[in-house]
Amino acid sequence: MDGRNRMRTAGGVVAATAVALVAIQGSAAGTGGERAPVAEHTAVCSGTRPAHTLPGRESAVLRTAAYADRIGKGRHKNVYTGVSVDERHNAVDVYRIPSKAFDADLCAHAEKGLKVRIHDTDITERRLMAFVDEVGDDMDRWDGRFRLNQVGPDVHGYVVFGVDRPATAGPILEKAFGAFWARHIKVIRTETPSLG
Incomplete structure (x- = not known):
């Protein structure tokens, strides 16, 4: 943790x-x-990268959430607020201060069939x-x-x-x-x- x-x-x-x-x-x-302080999702991107199918690995939703958290605490720490998962709808909700660079990084990483819902915050x-x-x-x-x-x-x-x-x-x-x-x-x- x-x-x-x-x-x-x-x-x-x-x-x-x-x-x-x-x-x-x-x-x-x-x-x-x-x-x-959070807007309804202001952008949605659908993943385009090939899905990982390795046995025993976590789901695409969890992989994408982990990636969002990693870059959010790293190179995008000045805009990142948090992330949550919606396994039922195969979606990840990401909260951040508006940032084209963060959105592009995240959406480029999302796997095919996955939705990334991006929400504006101010913190x-x-x-x-x-x-x-x-x-x-x-x-x-x-x-x-x-x-x-x-x-x-x-x-x-x-x-x-x-x-x-x-x-x-x-x-x-x-x-x-x-x-x-x-x-x-x-x-x-x-x-x-x-x-x-």
Whole structure:
């Protein structure tokens, strides 16, 4: 697991990847819903490279997602936000600040029969992770108003705050971090993490 795809939990434990947060985002409350920093897919390309058919290898969707993540954390780190897979529709969703170079690189690599759906965002994964680290270094700051149990990045361009009282936490977090971050904060209800 790449160290940049992490979630901070109460007690300072690094516990999960960004992909895990995507799976729970449907239970979000509080902030982020109507002001999503992500556009519906703004471009779609279909793969043209011959498909790999080696036995025992991962699917084309997973190979393409891994490639997007690799170049996104490498030569396109100044635009990359994240990636998710849609195995059912044989598609990969890629989130990035608009970049013709990144799109061309990614689409040229996609295998035949695969769709790559590209979404505009206004934030990079690196900036999300810097914010997660900043918040994670002072997780007890909110005690008395709400309990922050976990914080981590979401591939769509959010920072997910797992709290005990989302309705209370949402407005407090928006005010504390300002207008830009208010659009990138998603608050969900989570239980206190356990180490057992």
